Structure formats: C-alpha cells, structure tokens
Amino acid sequence: MTSVIRRQGWVSGLVVLLALLFVVTKLIQPGYGAGDFGSLARAVLPYAFAVAAQTIVVIAGGIDLSVAAMMALTSVTAASMMNGASEEFAALVVVFVLLMGFVLGACNGLLIVVTRVPDIVVTLATLFVLQGAALLVLEAPGGAAAEWLKALIVGTVPIPGVPEAITAWIPKALVLLIVCLGIVWIPLKRSRLGLSIYAIGSSELAAFRSGVPVASTKIIAYALGGLFAAMGGLSLTMSTGIGAPIPGPYLLASVAAVVLGGVTLGGGRGGLVGPIVAVFILRLVRTDLTLLAVDPNVTTIIEGVIMVVVVMLGAFIAMRGRSS
C-alpha cells in the first residue's frame, strides 16, 4: 500500500516538475505558445515510444539495448517501402512494420529464453544485427513517407463545440501518442498477462512457483517492446519524411527517462505514465537550453549531466528503499 502511494507520489512530483518547467519556459520566452507546444509534442514522439518500449522490458526485469537500432530498422523499412508507392499502400506498410517490430522483439525474448545468455549480451548482439539489417535496407538516409502519415502529426485536433483557443493546445502528435500507448497499455495493465509481466520482473522464481509461464511472458514483454519501438520508428519516418539507418540517441535517453519515471531497473515496479512525463521533462529542458541560446555542444554536456545525476538519484533512492 505504501509503495502505491510512493509511486503515485513520484508521478505527481514529476507532473509538478513539468508544470514548473513550463512556467520557466514561459518566463524565458514570453511568446511560448500553442505552436511551440505542438513542436515539442512532435519532438517527444520518437523518444516517448522508445521509452515505452524500454519501460515494458524493464518492468519485466530485463533491459533492451537494441531499442534505437530497432527504431532505425523499422524506420528505414517503412521509408523505403513507401518510396514511390501509393497512399493506400502506406496503410499496409504501417501494419507490416508494426508486425515486424513485434516479431523482432519476440525474437529478442526467444533468444534470451532459449540461450539463457544474459539479456544485456543478447540485446547487444541483436543491436549489431538490427543495425546491420538497417544498413542493408538503406545505405544512406532516404526513402519517403505517405502524405497522410506525415499529416497525422502536424497541426491540431479540432473538436466541435470547443473554442479554438483550447484545441490549439491539443496537437495531433500528442493525441496520436496517447492513443497508440493507451491501445496497448490499458488492456495490458488490466489483464492477467500484465500482472504476469510485473510478477516475473519482481521475482522470476516466485512467479514460476506461482504458476506464471515465465518464458512466454518474457517473450511477450520483449515483443511488446518491439511493437513500441516499431511505432517509434514509424514516428521518425513521419516527422522527417525519410528513414535514416544510423540509430539516434534513443537508447540512453530511454533508459534515463525510465529511471527518472520511477521504474526501478531490475523490474517489477513502476508504470508507463511516469516515464512518459519524464521524457517530456527531458525534452523541455533541452528546449529551454536552446531558447537560452546555449551552445548545442554544451547542451549535450548538460543533458548528459542531468541524466547521470537522475540515475544516481534514482539508484540512491532505490538503495534507501531496499535498506528500510
């Protein structure tokens, strides 16, 4: 019971921090408005999916180093398949790419279960493999994206009966993010499977002895991670209009946001809301630094320091929690 309160406390603390950051942003840049919020949501999109992918795997007690490479592969696959194809065909591509992410994620899980090699090593190896596959699909950034896909994250959602001043603050990208995550996460959290994922992350042995099918649950957790990573890859293609075979900085960012979001590395604790709020915080900090006209290279340093301090703090709190 106390852990529930503590977890909710952590998430609400994050929300307060985010709100404070918005106030700071408004102070730095008095003109910060709905349009800027929309571009923030668009920038967050790939990060948020990467974080979701990492979250589910970490809750199940693993870690997925191949997230960024998986996003690169799904992104180039989507971009090269949509290149020169019709608008309708793009819908098929989306389904195919999501399926591909799911299957590749399941392969990760299967390899971990079958070979019994630690998940860090397995996903490190699949990182190589997926990166290589991405380079085979597209050697240099290229491809194209369907117009309707690109339009999916640009602009706002008009709601009849609601004044535009309010709908202007509901960017399509944010709605897309919430819908995509909710479709998978909410049913999962309420199902037996979701409970099993928490159980194997908390204690694999205890879960096994209580009759949880550990192997298949782990495989499904990795598969869902792959699905989220594929969504991330698609969102990359949507926002850039092309696919790039070199993975972006999503691995470290995803781990940092997971830790900042209150999910303990080692598994069994935390939710999806915390990490998503955390990723908004991390991106907004970056926006603020850019608004303050800080040298982009210095921004990298500051971002790195924030992440390191956050994980240090998270580890410190986890340590205190364990000893008490």
Next chain:
Amino acid sequence: MSEIASTPQAVSLGRRIRRFMSDQPLVPLVILLVLLVVLLQILRPGIVNERWIANTVKFAIPLAILAGCQTMTMLTGGIDLSVSTVATMSAFIMASLASAYHPATAIAIALIPALLIGVANGIGIGIFRVHPLIMTLGTSLIGTGFLQVYQRTVISTGTKIPDFLTWLGTGLTYGFPNALLLFVPVAALIIFTLNRTGFGRLLYAVGDNEKATRLSGVIYSQVIIALYVVSSLLAGVAGFLYVGLIKAPSSLSLAEPLLLPSVAAAVVGGTSIFGGRGGYAGTIVGALILTVLTTLLTILQMPEGSRRILFGAIVLLVTAAYLRIVEDR
C-alpha cells in the same frame, strides 16, 4: 580388476571433451582461432604470411587493451562503455597539444580527462550504485560533449602525432610489431594483477559474491573506484596507440568502432558478464579472433550491413556455446 578399469569408460567421450574444455577454457578458443586462419588460407591461398600476421597483431592490440578494460570491469559484474570516448579524448587532446608541448607533457595532460571520467564512473557505480552500463554510457555522452566544445577552441592550432607514437603504432622490428613493446608489459601486468595480487582477487571476489566480500571487511566503493580509474587510464593508453596506428588525430569518433568489439572480445574470451569468472588471456585470444574474423568478412566482400549482422550473430553464438560448455559440469 576389470571393474576398476571399466569405470572411466562409462563417461562418454563427448562428455569428457566437454569437461576438458570447461577446465581449459582457452583450448576451444585457440582451436576456433586456428580454424578461422585455416579458413582464411583456403579462401585466399597465400594470404597467411609473416606480414599478414604482423598486421593482424598490430590491429588486434588496441582492441585487446580496450577489451582488457572490459574484462576487468566485467569480473566485478560491471562494464565500461566509456572506453572508446576516453580513448578518443586522450588521443585528440594529446595530438592537439603535441605541436606546442613536449610529447611527454602532452600525454600527461591528455590523461587527466581520462582520470576524471574514471573517478566519476567509480563514484557513480561504487557509492551511488548506479548500473555500470548506464553510468558509463552517461559519462561517455558528457565526455563527447566536452570534446566537441574543446575541439572548437583549438581548431586553429592543428593536430600532430608525435613520431614515436607512429613508430610504436605502425613500425616493425625484425618482423615484430613495435606495439608489442607496449602491449606485452601491459598484458603481463594485467594478468599478474588479476592472478597474483590482492586487488585482482578482490575483483573476482566482488563479482562472485558482493555481499560476502563486503561482510569480510572489503570496502566496495574503494575497489570499484580504483578499478574504473585503472580502466579509464588503460583506455587512454589504448587511444595513444590507436591514433599512432590509424593516423587520424583530428577525428572525434576515432575509437568509437572499437567499443562494441571490445565488449565482444571479452565475452567471446570467456569472461562472464555477471562477474567472478574469466581472465585476460582468453580476452587476448578473443581480440585476435575478432580481428581475424573482420579480415575474413572483408575478404568475402560483404557489405557493411551483413558484416554487422554476422558479427552480432557470432558473438551471440559463441557466448551461448561457451555458456553450455562451462555449465555442463
């Protein structure tokens, strides 16, 4: 009499081979290395000669040194993903100072950031108990940022590689690469430290059973900080050697391609990523295996993509196979 004589026969040949291999983990690795070289010779007859061997050894040495960092950290259940950034930083800073200062001064100054990153890693992992993977990834990100800022301030002074580093990196004496002059003492020191000194035993002990080690009075954070400082300094040395070999002093991603292979070399060499098991001798063979493998894949004229795929698959395969052999006792 017949009963006594028949008892050893009961153990099947396959099991005995496996048991032998698990007692002598170096043997299967050396066999794999020889097989790869033979395969290379079959695919491209005449390629395996003195020059090729010297070249392979030359390229394997920086990898082996970086893999040494991974071996030592893995023994405690950790990993050091900042080695490539540290190596690049040290090499770049040294090269940018070399035209103005004496090489020895330049090298000494260039090792300071390596020291700092090592201390930061050690404090994060040893005191705050951050997962080593995340901590070292984070410090490597910070290091890269600093390096980019630094590069902009020194862009006018230009870079230079001291002559003796070029000699050390690329030169041959009587057919032996000069880099061995540096590597043999370093390797001997690492093996000696791991096998014969208290510090080495502490590394194995921490990786094997941290709680027991702590209860026997070992101060965990001291061991870990010392370990990551040593690892960082070693990475810096590897950077100096590598820049002498590659001759790209102004590159900001000099040692980046060596990062994942260095982890792979240690893993292939039989060091357990969970800690407590492994050694540097296996890692050296692992580094040689990976270097020969790279040559093999290059000769087969595979595109970069397939090479990476194969590389990942082989790392996974070897680790899984090794785990089977060692577990099957």
